[in-house]
Amino acid sequence: MSSVLRSSDFLVVGGGISGLLFALEASKLGNVRILAKKELTEGNTPWAQGGIAAHQIDDLEAHKRDTLKAGAGLCREFAVEKLLGTAPDSIALLRKYGVNFEPHLGLEGGHSARRIHHVQDQTGKAIHAALIDSIRANKNIEVVENCIAIDLIIDRKVDPWRFHSKPQCLGVYALDKKTNRVATYVADEIILATGGAGKVYLYTSNWEGATGDGIAMAYRAGCRVSNLEFMQFHPTCLFHRESRNFLITEALRGDGAILIDHKGNAFAKKYHEKAELAPRDIVARAIDAEIKKSRAECVYLDARHLGSQFLEEHYPQMFSRCLELGIDIRTEPIPVVPAAHYLCGGVLCEPDGTTDVSHLYVLGESACTGLHGANRLASNSLLECAAMAQLCVETIRSRFGGAAKNAEDSSDKAALRKLIRPWQSPAVRDDDELIVITHMWNEVRHLMSNYVGIVRSNKRLERAHQRLVNLLNEVKSYYDNLAIHPHIIELRNITLVAHLTILCARKRKESRGIHYNIDWPETKPARARDSIV
Ligand SMILES: Cc1cc2nc3c(=O)[nH]c(=O)nc-3n(C[C@H](O)[C@H](O)[C@H](O)COP(=O)(O)OP(=O)(O)OC[C@H]3O[C@@H](n4cnc5c(N)ncnc54)[C@H](O)[C@@H]3O)c2cc1C
Structure with missing residues (x-):
């Protein structure tokens, strides 16, 4: 297995909303290469249904209050201020790249005002598609799909005498899954935008590549990570061996579906006066307690009393997906378990993605800016991704952009690059x-x-x-x-x-x-x- 060296001004690992928006804005400063471990169309971003939060005029203070309340005393107020403050600009930027948000703003749990920008119930898909179109049309951006980053290249591993200064990132080793070759990618600035880590758990709403790669790579490179204990669980994921990430929407409980145990007894009222409509974490905890107590594998969501016509008309996608898997929701309760949904913690960083390692930035769900604290307010995650991407480009522009680029820094980097060894790994395949x-x-x-x-x-x-x-x-x-x-x-x-x-x-x-x-x-x-x- 040989190794080749490829260089660019910016190297973005990850093609979700945060990586793509960064790439588009950074392409005005230099050339950009994006690595995505599968097709560019995959990731958590296209799965986001609800929307992206951004305050209207006079609503910033209320949005901050709602975010701080959800975060249960652990939000970093500086990050809340900075990221929520950037949100209206992010919406304007996304519109510029072709996202057609609807004029009518949505309202979601935990928000005290209508501030959810959405495109029907397929917001993530619409944002992702618009950004991908712009990326494909941009001559300053190269996309390398099916290329999985393995590890970051850090100066002190290349030159062991570099222990006197802050570690700096030079690039990444990445495996091209089609050719089975490892290439060495170097860049002036390296951006990790690799998304969440739902796959650490058995049931998750996340896409199959949500394996926390960026968090692990950054930690191995010397970054601190923070608040990983705050994994948000969605209460009702379909329990089925062939399908471990299909969410049963909360709207079904809103319409009157009832949670029952394996003996058919309703239990949600025991845990909260609002029963099935209690906050997400309380419903998830109630289900978990019932599963542990009964030693059953799951509980059930009973929607039979809502009627066949209602279920088929209002929940066509869920109805047909369950039927495909052998569950007729008109005649039988739906087996459900809670599923890992959103990681509030990640690599410790500033709102602009700056980390403990020079020239390394982390954006999006891999990051821990302190915005979410101990719990995320609905639709604040896409907002964080977009706002971070913008702030990161601003920082790079002001620190290193154009003529301000430091000549000494560049020649030092060139010398270090010469010392980078090609990737080596055993050829034994078993x-x-x-x-x-x-x-x-x-x-x-x-x-x-x-x-x-x-x-x-x-x-x-x-x-x-x-x-x-x-x-x-x-x-x-x-x-x-x-x-x-x-x-x-x-x-x-x-x-x-x-x-x-x-x-x-x-x-x-x-x-x-x-x-x-x-x-x-x-x-x-x-x-x-x-x-x-
Ligand atoms: C079902 C569902 C519904 C949601 N609904 C909402 C919502 O309504 N509102 C909201 O705000 N948030 C929502 N979220 C959360 C939101 O979608 C995510 O937090 C956000 O999309 C994360 O974007 P990202 O750019 O960080 O990463 P992702 O979109 O997950 O993209 C990760 C990228 O990194 C690449 N990658 C990963 N590892 C490597 C590697 N080693 N090498 C190369 N490439 C790599 C992947 O290929 C992919 O391109 C939802 C999430 C889910 C799962």
Whole structure:
């Protein structure tokens, strides 16, 4: 397996809303290369249905209040101010790139005013499609699809005498999945926009590539990560072995569907006076408690009483998808489990994506700016992605743009690039071992769902920690001894992100927002601190 060196001004790893918007704006400053580990059309962005929040005139203070309230005392006010303040510009920019938001603003749970910009119930898809069209038409941007980044290249690994200054990022090693070759990509500025990590859990609403690659790569490169214990769970994901990421919309509960246990008893009222319509985290916790108590694999959402005609007319997509999987929602209750949905934590960074490593920025769901605190306000995530992309380009423009580019810095970089060694990995390929890798994937995901799910305890976290330490060693030995393969790259990343999640959760000796530990059930004002590892 040989290695070639490719250079550009900007290297963006990830083609979701944050990576694409950054690329379009940065292409005005220099040439951009985007790496995407599958087709560019894939990622969490096209799955976003609801919309993107942005305040109207006179509504900024209320939007801030709603965000801080959802964040349960852990939001970083500087980031809230900066990112929400940028939101109207982000909407204008997205419109400029061809997104046709509807004139009528939506209202979502937790928002005190109508401020959700949307395109029917397919906002993410519309944004992604418009940005991809602009990217394809832009001659200053090259897209490399099916190319998975393995690790960042850091100066002190290239030149061991560089321990005196802040580490700096020079590029990434990435595997072209079609040719099975690893290339070395170098750039002046490297941007990680690799999305979330829902795949760390068994059931998730996320796309299949949400394996926390950027978080793992940044951590290995020397960045701190923060607040990974705050994984937001969606209460009702279809429970089916062949389909582990199909969401059963909350609207069905709004229309009167009832949660029942495996014996047919309704249970939601026991947990909250609003029963099925209680806040998301409370419904998710209630379902989790019922599953643990009954030892059943799932609970059920019963919509039969809403009538066949109503279900077919109002929920055509859900009706047909369930039917395809052998579940007739007109005549039987729908099996559901909570699913990992949105990661509030990530790589510790400023609102413009600046990290602990020079020339390395992190954007979007991989980032932890402090906007979400201990729980995300609905539709603030697409907003964070777009606003961060804009702020990041502004920072780069003011620091390094045009004539201001530092000549000394450039010649130092050129010297360092000469020292970068081509990628090396064993040529041994063993397909039997790839089966073991699939088992290990499942092991990590089961472990996280069983021990580090919606309700945690000190004992469960301890057990999960011990097992993960062993798994980390096993995965390392596979990574060191087998030819590089996308499954190994992703397994290595989910195992590390799982481990870091447990470390963050163990640091939090209280319950707050969406993190709930039965041994520390109270929220303690003195512990309103970020968990950083
Ligand atoms: C079902 C669902 C509904 C949602 N609804 C909403 C909503 O209504 N409003 C809202 O604000 N948010 C919503 N969200 C959250 C929101 O969609 C995401 O937070 C956001 O789209 C993340 O964008 P991103 O740019 O960070 O990453 P993504 O869109 O996930 O893109 C990640 C990119 O990184 C690439 N990548 C990853 N790893 C590598 C690697 N190692 N090498 C190369 N490339 C890599 C992928 O190929 C992909 O191109 C929803 C999420 C889901 C799953």
